[in-house]
Amino acid sequence: MAGRQLPATIRKLVAVRASPKFREILSVKTEPTPKPGDREVLVKNRFVGINASDINFTAGRYDPKAKFPLEVGFEAVAEVVDAGPNALYKPGQAVMYLQYGAFSDYKLVKDKYLVPLPELKAEYLPFILSGNTAAISLDKTGELKPGETVLITAAAGGTGQIAVQWAKLKGCHVIGTCSSEDKMKFLKDIGCDRPVNYKTENLREVLKKEYPKGVDVVYETVGGEMFDTCVENLAIHGRLIIIGYIQGYESDKGYIPSRTLATLPARLLPKSASVRGFFLFNFAKDSAPYVMKQIQYYNEGKLKSFVDLGEKASAGPFIGLEKIVDAVEHLYSKKSIGKIVVDLNSKDLNSKL
Numbered sequence: 331m332a333g334r335q336l337p338a339t340i341r342k343l344v345a346v347r348a349s350p351k352f353r354e355i356l357s358v359k360t361e362p363t364p365k366p367g368d369r370e371v372l373v374k375n376r377f378v379g380i381n382a383s384d385i386n387f388t389a390g391r392y393d394p395k396a397k398f399p400l401e402v403g404f405e406a407v408a409e410v411v412d413a414g415p416n417a418l419y420k421p422g423q424a425v426m427y428l429q430y431g432a433f434s435d436y437k438l439v440k441d442k443y444l445v446p447l448p449e450l451k452a453e454y455l456p457f458i459l460s461g462n463t464a465a466i467s468l469d470k471t472g473e474l475k476p477g478e479t480v481l482i483t484a485a486a487g488g489t490g491q492i493a494v495q496w497a498k499l500k501g502c503h504v505i506g507t508c509s510s511e512d513k514m515k516f517l518k519d520i521g522c523d524r525p526v527n528y529k530t531e532n533l534r535e536v537l538k539k540e541y542p543k544g545v546d547v548v549y550e551t552v553g554g555e556m557f558d559t560c561v562e563n564l565a566i567h568g569r570l571i572i573i574g575y576i577q578g579y580e581s582d583k584g585y586i587p588s589r590t591l592a593t594l595p596a597r598l599l600p601k602s603a604s605v606r607g608f609f610l611f612n613f614a615k616d617s618a619p620y621v622m623k624q625i626q627y628y629n630e631g632k633l634k635s636f637v638d639l640g641e642k643a644s645a646g647p648f649i650g651l652e653k654i655v656d657a658v659e660h661l662y663s664k665k666s667i668g669k670i671v672v673d674l675n676s677k678d679l680n681s682k683l
């Protein structure tokens with residue numbers, strides 16, 4: 331790969347002002363191609379991951395003091411194309427990273443943030459953010475133990491698919507919620523013991539009838555009525571992990587208070603149950619070992635990884651920087667299965683957003 335011709339400029343997506351309305355606020359910024367400094371590399375992004383929180387980030391909910399224009403996107407599978415002095419990786423190396431500003435065709439990254447990969451493959455992408463969220467939160471925050479009953483919400487999504495499999499690998503009984511028959515089939519295929527399509531079955535009734543002792547651990551990503559149902563059905567010593575509250579993200583407020591909140595102490599106390607928050611960025615030291623463990627399990631065939639490149643989406647397939655907005659909207663359509671990924675290997679990256 332030595333002597334590779336690099337472009338004179340790079341392109342990145344930026345949000346020009348704070349708002350969750352992704353399509354309205356995104357712009358393409360062009361800059362001279364940077365030269366890597368000491369222990370830095372320039373990577374060419376191949377696959378970038380879409381996350382529910384892409385719109386939380388642009389809304390300024392991660393950092394209320396964030397300065398705009400704000401570089402967006404969190405993660406990519408990429409190839410090193412230029413390396414600075416003393417960099418650990420050479421041009422040609424496939425890598426993966428978690429860094430703000432990943433929605434760009436090229437990016438400068440410090441070598442300490444890179445995870446080396448055997449090849450440029452989209453299926454590795456779910457592990458670094460979505461998979462780490464699932465695995466680290468279930469282990470460290472949920473204190474998941476073999477034989478426990480676990481409820482995973484949005485179980486067929488980017489992080490849900492890994493949460494289901496991680497809990498199964500741990501020897502747990504897994505209940506998973508979803509909203510379509512396609513997702514029900516998907517959940518059965520990845521080993522979910524009791525998929526529940528909440529559009530056709532009443533989750534509260536299913537839990538009361540089939541799990542009268544309650545659920546030991548809940549991986550809760552939805553909020554609102556889903557949060558209430560999960561709190562009501564916690565077992566003695568049950569732990570509910572707040573992973574997200576997606577039902578509020580598209581609104582300007584972000585969070586919509588749920589009915590159960592006002593009575594939370596009275597509901598938790600008699601069960602010695604707890605509600606615990608989890609945010610991946612507070613678990614930086616666990617990131618590398620957990621991502622390496624998932625890659626190992628994937629290579630051994632113990633963990634599956636599903637990516638949605640938009641082949642079945644009306645605005646798909648998701649190829650090129652200009653498709654990122656469509657891919658984010660696909661996530662909010664509730665139709666995606668697995669991790670939504672955009673392939674930047676487009677011939678024409680100069681088309682309009």
Ligand SMILES: NC(=O)c1ccc[n+]([C@@H]2O[C@H](COP(=O)([O-])OP(=O)(O)OC[C@H]3O[C@@H](n4cnc5c(N)ncnc54)[C@H](OP(=O)(O)O)[C@@H]3O)[C@@H](O)[C@H]2O)c1
Binds near residue numbers: 669
């Ligand atoms: N705390 C952290 O560090 C962290 C890190 C990563 C992700 N997360 C959270 O994990 C959750 C899932 O994120 P993801 O990126 O992996 O997305 P995703 O699960 O791939 O996609 C979102 C899914 O959420 C479900 N959903 C339920 N109510 C929804 C609503 N009102 N609007 C849109 N979707 C709804 C849909 O599946 P159904 O068919 O099941 O309804 C939808 O397919 C989010 O809450 C996110 O913030 C948190």
